[in-house]
Amino acid sequence: MIKENMKAGGEAMKIKTKLIFSFSMATAVMIVLLGVGIYVLEKLDENVNDIVSDRYIKIKLIRDIRFDSHQMDRNTKGMLRIHNRDDLLQEISQLEEERSTVESVMVELEKLSMGERAQNDFVTLKTDYNRYIDKQNKIIQLLLADDYEAAAHLYEENTDNLQKLMTTISDSVSTYEKSMDQAFANSDYLYSLSVKIMFSMVVVGALILSCIAWWVIKEISNSLSKIIDGLAGVTYGSTVLPRIELKTRDEFGEIATAFNTMTRQLEEHAARELENDWLKTKFSEVTTLYQGVEDLQTLGQIFISNVAPIVGANLGLFYFKEECETGPCLKLLASYAYRGICSGKDSIQIGEGLVGQCAADNKIILLTQVPSDYTKIESGLGEATPLSLILLPVAFEGNVMAVIELASFEDFSDSKRQLLTRLTENLGVTLQSIAGRMRIEDLLKKAQLLTEELQTQAEELTSTNEQLAEQYRQSEQKTIELEEISAELEENARQLAASSNYKSQFLANMSHELRTPLNSMLILAKMLTDNADNNLTPKQIEFAQTIYSAGCDLLHLINEILDLSKIEHGKMEVNISEVFLDKIVRNVKQNFIPVAAQKRLDLIIKVDNDVPPVVYTDEQRLNQILSNLLSNAFKFTTHGSVTLHINCIEKEMIFSVIDTGVGIPQDKMDFIFGAFQQADGTTSRNYGGTGLGLAISKGIAALLGGQIVVDSKIGQGSTFSLYLPLRGPSDINTQNSLKNFNERRMVPEVAAVLKLPSDTETLFQGKTVLLVDDDMRNAFSLTTVLESYQMKVLYAENGREAIDTLIQNPDIDIIFMDIMMPEMDGYEAMRRIREIPKFNDIPIIALTAKAMKDDNAKCIAAGATDYITKPVDLEKLFAMIRLRLCT
The missing domain is CATH 3.30.450.40 (GAF domain)
Known part of the structure; x- marks a missing residue:
């Protein structure tokens, strides 16, 4: 019954109450033990004081009387041999001092408390002493009268009185010694009893405290065990989370309730996220088909x-x-x-x-x-x-x-x-x-x-002239029909253009929908791969690397689809500038030597002597074409080699990618450059890929004024040749040259900024960032990265909240602004911020998942300082932050 009441009470008590109760009980036991100890010590102290201050002092005083009495007797005996009056008087004077000492001891002894026997002994002692002193006085009178013989006779008589006095003193000492022995025995008994009482109290107190401690620890450990079991049951990726079954009404019960509420909300959130991901994935799968x-x-x-x-x-x-x-x-x-x-x-x-x-x-x-x-x-x-x-x-x-x-x-x-x-x-x-x-x-x-x-x-x-009139009439009729058809063609062309615009808008929106979750996935996967806290196993790091690699592949696919759309609608821009061939060759070696080593193939690069060191084209697009052609070559080659041959013929530069792979059938030559098409397009094909690389490369080659020619034989390999016109500096658009010149001129300045302090934490520490994004996944991942550099992050869900937060926190150092948001988008928010004078110079970096033409210009025109697309390249992002915080 007591155990059940204690258990019920424990469930109802708070942890604070349990600890206060335990401490109070421990304090009470200690107070009781302390009180008992003090009481025993006081008794021992009284007994010791009684022994020391009473019996011992009495014995000492009586012994002093005995000593002084013997001394007086010796002095008296000595006076019997002195016949010089002055010496006699001196001895008498000394004798009087000794008497005075004994009498003062008598007075002090009389003041002490005595029992009845001790009082009788003292009376006897005093009587014997006075009798001895009386005769001693008579001896002194006889000596002063020069009656030495009578004095000597009286001295012999007084010896009996002295002996009786000594006997009385010995009896008193014996009485007091017996009393002191009894007091010592009583002290030993009291000490032994107090030790037993103290030991019993300590044992009882220890048992009480142990029971209380066991009860409190059991209550807390049971609750903690249930909470730990519940937390340990949470596994990564699980859609059903455990519950903590804890009925107590203390803080642990509150933790269990809060945990159960959190798991229920997380399950609901995960279900919504799974549903959204399923919608986006299936929507993308079907529309791609x-x-x-x-x-x-x-x-x-x-x-x-x-x-x-x-x-x-x-x-x-x-x-x-x-x-x-x-x-x-x-x-x-x-x-x-x-x-x-x-x-x-x-x-x-x-x-x-x-x-x-x-x-x-x-x-x-x-x-x-x-x-x-x-x-x-x-x-x-x-x-x-x-x-x-x-x-x-x-x-x-x-x-x-x-x-x-x-x-x-x-x-x-x-x-x-x-x-x-x-x-x-x-x-x-x-x-x-x-x-x-x-x-x-x-x-x-x-x-x-x-x-x-x-x-x-x-x-x-x-x-025949006879049918001229009739044919003329029919011709006019056909002309009218052709005009009607032409008008209908124009209308259909307009509708087709509108449909094309819808398609472009759809691709932009699809890019945003895919890049937004991809951004947080890549950032968090990269952080897990880096394993900054060294708390992941090699297998977990391998999983994170797989997630990051898959995300990069998906990002590459999104970029390919957008590139293809830009090419189809004539919206891809090319920037012609001087390109150094040795840089192109270095880039090829850097990217494909590891691929060749992995597939155990030879990578051969040949550059003819007559090839100029500098050509004028778009360096980025040239690298993109060569990367696509070389990737295809390595994909379809299992043994032998892949060769990049660069040569010139008349006014054309030729980049030939030659492989010893499987080759392409002649009946497939016509559509390998088509979008989403491959020589083997079945679901059981041996080689993966989307079939976009060659289509994009062909379109870029046309934009550069060139073409791609293919020659292949089954089982002997293929040769893809990129033909580009040889341009001179005068062929480059003046504006484009100036743009490239300015960009090259800015490179050293940017590089200088990126090299200020080597300790980047000193640069970032304490800086305040305003992160504006309606997607909590991106906000969480970017906040995690920024806070790892000891930066303070403020969050706003849309442009309107961003302006309010900025006004309330004017010490913000930099703003990251998402573009596509509800209520007020990033463009409008940046324009509103720039209208406030004190925020004219605050750095604003635009973050967007859309990557279509003119997005950069739109962001800069709206007030952005810089522009970066999702998924965010963290190195590029922090380079921008360094640049803007140092200028």
């Missing part, structure tokens, strides 16, 4: 065949709006697991049935209780009625172009419906683009037929 598709039938089949399994649909139909005899209608373009048109219909009118109504309303229709006789989903084993049905309109600028119908045995979750909504929104742009292109092709074919007809009619006009 139909890049380069040029006809609606293929697009529809690719879309419905891939989307249906992703969202768990067991039946799918893709209807496309066309012009029928009775007006606009929806025709089945593609299907997934469908047995055929129901009721013999091959088209559906707008507003007819659910499909037609979806197109008419331009709204999603969702059915969660499909009737049993509605439709069947079939397989080789049987058929069953679906549970859910969803119809989604596909529109472009508010005009419905298609309807997607999906059926499933399960409900369509919110995340799946969101994915379908995003995919159909994007699909409208692609449908419009392909449909416009197909209409243009159709019109071009019609125009070609009309042109051929006109040519035929012209020949007929020359052969």
